[in-house]
Amino acid sequence: MSEKTVGHIQCAAGNRAEVRQAVRRGNHFYTVCDCCGTNQGTGKARQQWIWDNAEFIAGATVKKPINVTDEKPVVSESTVESEPVQIEAGTGDFDPAEPVETESAPAAKPGETGMGGKLVGVGLLLASGLGAWLWNR
Numbered sequence: 001m002s003e004k005t006v007g008h009i010q011c012a013a014g015n016r017a018e019v020r021q022a023v024r025r026g027n028h029f030y031t032v033c034d035c036c037g038t039n040q041g042t043g044k045a046r047q048q049w050i051w052d053n054a055e056f057i058a059g060a061t062v063k064k065p066i067n068v069t070d071e072k073p074v075v076s077e078s079t080v081e082s083e084p085v086q087i088e089a090g091t092g093d094f095d096p097a098e099p100v101e102t103e104s105a106p107a108a109k110p111g112e113t114g115m116g117g118k119l120v121g122v123g124l125l126l127a128s129g130l131g132a133w134l135w136n137r
């Protein structure tokens with residue numbers, strides 16, 4: 001409880017929480033506010049969130065927590081954004097092609113299905129018909 005306040009951050013309740021740093025345990029941040037009390041969660045995501053979003057007091061001594069990476073969040077965000085774009089572009093290329101095949105197949109079925117019934121029957125009819133045609137020649 002002897003740590004000094006090194007900055008402020010918006011807490012889960014939307015109020016202004018103090019950000020303090022427990023220098024004894026991996027430089028983990030913890031937050032203190034009247035509405036939420038003391039939150040000493042040391043999870044990587046929480047520590048990273050505080051590191052990235054806290055308004056640190058000018059002149060305050062702030063050490064990077066042991067489980068926080070110094071990579072800017074912009075890097076990971078751009079990677080996340082680029083992947084969905086590629087997936088959307090990929091499905092956009094594949095979708096137009098698949099319906100065409102699906103539509104042409106049923107279109108051919110009804111006329112021949114009336115004769116043979118199932119698709120397998122159509123195949124047998126076509127094969128036997130072709131065989132008979134070849135045989136008769």
Ligand SMILES: [Zn+2]
Nearest residue numbers: 011033035036
């Ligand atoms: Zn709070």
